Amino acid sequence: MPAKxxxxxxxxxxxxxxxxxxxxxxxxxxxxxxxxxxxxxxxxRNVKDAWWKAVIHERDDVVGLDTSIMMHPxxxxxxxxxxxxTDPLVDCKSCRLRWRADELETQKCPKxxxxxxxxxxxxxxxRTFMGPVExxxxxxxxxxxxxxGIFVNFENVVTTSRKKLPLGIAQIGKSFRNEITTGNxxxxxxxxxxxxxxxxxxxxxxxxxxxxxxxxxxxxxVKLGIREENLRxxxxxxxxxxxxxxxxxxxxxxxxxxxxxxxGIADRGxxxxxxxxxxxxxxxxxxxxxxxxxxxxxVIEPSGGVDxxxxxxxxxxxxxxxxxxxxxxxxxxxxxxxxxxxxxxxLSRNEKLTPLAKEVNKRLCSSFVTDYDDSQSIGRRxxxxxxxxxxxxxxxxxxxxxxNQVTIRDRDSLAQIRVPIEDLNTILEAKLKGEAFDASSLxxxxxx
Amino acid sequence: MPAKxxxxxxxxxxxxxxxxxxxxxxxxxxxxxxxxxxxxxxxxRNVKDAWWKAVIHERDDVVGLDTSIMMHPxxxxxxxxxxxxTDPLVDCKSCRLRWRADELETQKCPKxxxxxxxxxxxxxxxRTFMGPVExxxxxxxxxxxxxxGIFVNFENVVTTSRKKLPLGIAQIGKSFRNEITTGNxxxxxxxxxxxxxxxxxxxxxxxxxxxxxxxxxxxxxVKLGIREENLRxxxxxxxxxxxxxxxxxxxxxxxxxxxxxxxGIADRGxxxxxxxxxxxxxxxxxxxxxxxxxxxxxVIEPSGGVDxxxxxxxxxxxxxxxxxxxxxxxxxxxxxxxxxxxxxxxLSRNEKLTPLAKEVNKRLCSSFVTDYDDSQSIGRRxxxxxxxxxxxxxxxxxxxxxxNQVTIRDRDSLAQIRVPIEDLNTILEAKLKGEAFDASSLxxxxxx
Numbered sequence: 051m052p053a054k055x056x057x058x059x060x061x062x063x064x065x066x067x068x069x070x071x072x073x074x075x076x077x078x079x080x081x082x083x084x085x086x087x088x089x090x091x092x093x094x095r096n097v098k099d100a101w102w103k104a105v106i107h108e109r110d111d112v113v114g115l116d117t118s119i120m121m122h123p124x125x126x127x128x129x130x131x132x133x134x135x136t137d138p139l140v141d142c143k144s145c146r147l148r149w150r151a152d153e154l155e156t157q158k159c160p161k162x163x164x165x166x167x168x169x170x171x172x173x174x175x176x177r178t179f180m181g182p183v184e185x186x187x188x189x190x191x192x193x194x195x196x197x198x199g200i201f202v203n204f205e206n207v208v209t210t211s212r213k214k215l216p217l218g219i220a221q222i223g224k225s226f227r228n229e230i231t232t233g234n235x236x237x238x239x240x241x242x243x244x245x246x247x248x249x250x251x252x253x254x255x256x257x258x259x260x261x262x263x264x265x266x267x268x269x270x271x272v273k274l275g276i277r278e279e280n281l282r283x284x285x286x287x288x289x290x291x292x293x294x295x296x297x298x299x300x301x302x303x304x305x306x307x308x309x310x311x312x313x314g315i316a317d318r319g320x321x322x323x324x325x326x327x328x329x330x331x332x333x334x335x336x337x338x339x340x341x342x343x344x345x346x347x348x349v350i351e352p353s354g355g356v357d358x359x360x361x362x363x364x365x366x367x368x369x370x371x372x373x374x375x376x377x378x379x380x381x382x383x384x385x386x387x388x389x390x391x392x393x394x395x396x397l398s399r400n401e402k403l404t405p406l407a408k409e410v411n412k413r414l415c416s417s418f419v420t421d422y423d424d425s426q427s428i429g430r431r432x433x434x435x436x437x438x439x440x441x442x443x444x445x446x447x448x449x450x451x452x453x454n455q456v457t458i459r460d461r462d463s464l465a466q467i468r469v470p471i472e473d474l475n476t477i478l479e480a481k482l483k484g485e486a487f488d489a490s491s492l493x494x495x496x497x498x
Numbered sequence: 499m500p501a502k503x504x505x506x507x508x509x510x511x512x513x514x515x516x517x518x519x520x521x522x523x524x525x526x527x528x529x530x531x532x533x534x535x536x537x538x539x540x541x542x543r544n545v546k547d548a549w550w551k552a553v554i555h556e557r558d559d560v561v562g563l564d565t566s567i568m569m570h571p572x573x574x575x576x577x578x579x580x581x582x583x584t585d586p587l588v589d590c591k592s593c594r595l596r597w598r599a600d601e602l603e604t605q606k607c608p609k610x611x612x613x614x615x616x617x618x619x620x621x622x623x624x625r626t627f628m629g630p631v632e633x634x635x636x637x638x639x640x641x642x643x644x645x646x647g648i649f650v651n652f653e654n655v656v657t658t659s660r661k662k663l664p665l666g667i668a669q670i671g672k673s674f675r676n677e678i679t680t681g682n683x684x685x686x687x688x689x690x691x692x693x694x695x696x697x698x699x700x701x702x703x704x705x706x707x708x709x710x711x712x713x714x715x716x717x718x719x720v721k722l723g724i725r726e727e728n729l730r731x732x733x734x735x736x737x738x739x740x741x742x743x744x745x746x747x748x749x750x751x752x753x754x755x756x757x758x759x760x761x762g763i764a765d766r767g768x769x770x771x772x773x774x775x776x777x778x779x780x781x782x783x784x785x786x787x788x789x790x791x792x793x794x795x796x797v798i799e800p801s802g803g804v805d806x807x808x809x810x811x812x813x814x815x816x817x818x819x820x821x822x823x824x825x826x827x828x829x830x831x832x833x834x835x836x837x838x839x840x841x842x843x844x845l846s847r848n849e850k851l852t853p854l855a856k857e858v859n860k861r862l863c864s865s866f867v868t869d870y871d872d873s874q875s876i877g878r879r880x881x882x883x884x885x886x887x888x889x890x891x892x893x894x895x896x897x898x899x900x901x902n903q904v905t906i907r908d909r910d911s912l913a914q915i916r917v918p919i920e921d922l923n924t925i926l927e928a929k930l931k932g933e934a935f936d937a938s939s940l941x942x943x944x945x946x
Binding site for chain 2: 176178
């Protein structure tokens with residue numbers, strides 16, 4: 051088992067290689083906001099695409115949706131967020147610092163030992179004002195979750211998609227929570243991205259679908275490269291369940307700070323549709339033609355965080371090893387997630403090599419995401435590609451000018467093979483798509 | 499030339515077929531906010547992917563980025579948005595309605611004829627409060643454009659990407675503007691999505707790069723199916739140029755309400771990097787190793803709207819025609835943009851046909867986005883697929899049970915061919931990818 055990586059190393063790699071930068075860094079940053087750099091933007095896209103493909107495109111019982119961040123304020127009254135989405139806060143009477151009462155272990159201020167006020171409830175939704183006058187009537191909230199955008203569109207989607215239950219509606223998008231306690235890099239931030247599926251089922255079949263989705267979602271992380279031993283399933287205790295949930299499981303990952311939630315899968319019963327039907331006056335039911343009955347569907351909700359998934363994939367792929375006396379840092383990312391699939395590296399920046407290397411890059415770049423890099427020594431360029439998790443490097447050398455062959459270097463095994471340029475696309479396609487990436491056997495081999 | 503479609507028909511198709519719904523519709527909607535339904539979410543994804551592929555993946559001089567919506571407030575001071583991003587507003591002293599002074603043609607309220615107040619400047623940025631106290635110190639803005647996220651990351655990206663100038667940095671994301679005058683469906687909304695490229699060049703080469711990008715972006719729309727006669731290029735007059743722009747072109751599309759901007763391509767000179775260098779105290783320059791000189795790059799900015807592109811693609815693809823006495827509405831979308839690539843339609847819902855049709859769908863759905871539909875008559879299902887722009891329908895009939903062949907129906911020509919199921923993937927792949935979609939020749943044929 052490789053040694054656990056600490057968060058600082060991940061943060062440092064992310065900064066150094068263009069995965070993630072502190073937001074507005076030249077202005078000193080903005081609390082808990084992060085920007086995805088060139089590599090991070092690609093990795094995050096790949097994670098979202100893999101989810102969209104698995105949850106929507108490869109199934110015929112789930113459709114996608116993309117709803118707006120600003121919604122009618124009535125949505126958040128009905129969902130319970132206006133009244134209930136709060137943290138209890140206390141102020142220190144001496145130093146004025148503010149704390150979450152439910153996270154304090156003492157009665158005195160942890161900073162200065164001062165006396166604390168009584169807890170006050172603080173709503174976590176960001177408020178803003180739509181229209182030119184800042185008055186109560188035009189207050190809107192930035193959505194604290196994408197789920198409600200799905201519930202309020204239930205009727206529209208069922209009518210237009212002509213699908214029968216069970217039917218899933220899924221979306222990916224930004225949500226905002228004005229958290230007091232942020233941290234652990236991109237694990238908990240005020241602006242974040244969610245991947246949420248609401249899977250509507252006939253009441254009474256919800257338990258079986260909950261079990262199904264718990265397994266399905268767990269397998270998704272494993273299939274994309276996270277080792278099973280770093281994942282666990284945890285059922286919520288009765289006292290821990292949210293007011294809307296009949297049952298709930300967390301998929302936890304063993305982050306550097308300990309086991310923490312990657313995704314929650316909840317049985318929300320008919321809470322949401324019932325609430326919105328009451329508040330809006332619209333009937334939100336489903337007519338089951340086969341059984342000739344009408345009911346309010348129950349819903350199973352697998353709700354994952356994009357940013358924390360990205361973080362887990364980075365951490366789980368990270369390895370430092372020594373090769374011929376030199377330290378190598380490598381990300382063993384699943385090729386489907388790797389920001390760059392193929393790097394094209396001329397041995398040196400040379401007027402003879404450059405045209406051929408550019409031609410090779412041109413052949414590849416319409417089929418694969420490539421990176422053309424001709425600066426600094428080939429050793430340094432290999433190290434860079436290893437650190438950003440590029441599965442294959444294609445090296446163009448002086449022999450290539452003679453024999454029209456190039457070398458493919460494998461990120462994980464470091465094996466090199468020489469292949470004709472004209473077969474390159476076919477060979478790389480087979481390597482990237484044909485062979486399933488198996489994280490557990492990869493890591494088993496590396497522990498020998 | 500087919501008759502121009504009016505906006506109502508597009509809005510109606512979008513609602514009826516699940517492209518676009520009014521946001522929070524069951525609560526009466528929220529001013530100018532729209533939700534993308536199952537078909538719209540796919541179409542919008544395809545537009546964004548086509549842009550990302552053309553602007554980033556198929557080039558070696560542009561990298562992607564994904565920055566946060568909330569940024570340090572100092573960014574918006576430096577960019578000029580805090581002081582200058584304003585509309586002049588007047589109130590009616592009688593009926594209290596508020597108007598944009600620069601859009602009024604009279605001195606009296608257009609609604610009641612009442613007297614108007616003097617104009618006041620109103621900032622278009624949405625404000626919110628980060629942290630638990632609503633005080634000035636924690637005011638943050640929702641970004642009114644994605645561009646600034648690129649400028650403040652210039653140094654980080656140049657350092658980590660090891661690229662030389664000219665270098666482009668591109669991103670797609672939500673922006674927010676508290677517009678008084680919204681409308682024309684998804685053309686002008688308060689929450690919208692942008693596709694922006696900042697292409698950094700050596701000063702003095704900016705004019706040639708401006709010309710290059712104007713052409714490149716114009717061609718992108720044409721390649722994806724918009725007819726050239728519905729596009730025009732318009733150079734901004736000197737009096738019309740924004741304060742930061744040296745020169746600017748709009749790519750306009752002939753929308754139902756008239757020629758309106760799809761995308762602007764501006765030469766912003768060194769305005770942004772200079773402003774941020776001044777405000778942040780960081781040096782934002784580029785060292786050109788070959789010329790051994792240091793300078794502040796100039797930047798060319800092609801800035802497009804995702805939502806208005808989606809709208810233009812929908813409008814330009816729309817046709818109503820009569821076929822054998824029946825009206826048919828069809829979207830001639832480029833297959834790359836079509837939400838569904840292949841529909842799998844059993845002739846009827848039948849216990850013998852269903853297993854074979856499901857098997858055919860399963861074969862296809864890992865390579866293409868498919869839709870399995872077995873409800874209602876085959877005629878109605880064809881009409882639905884035509885209206886959502888599905889290029890190919892695969893029909894499974896009773897003969898298929900005997901001969902293992904199915905029928906492929908072409909959306910545009912309505913031609914039907916019968917092919918063996920085992921060749922289906924190869925044939926469809928060739929049809930979808932191999933043949934370039936040529937909108938002008940398609941429409942030329944249809945006018946005969």
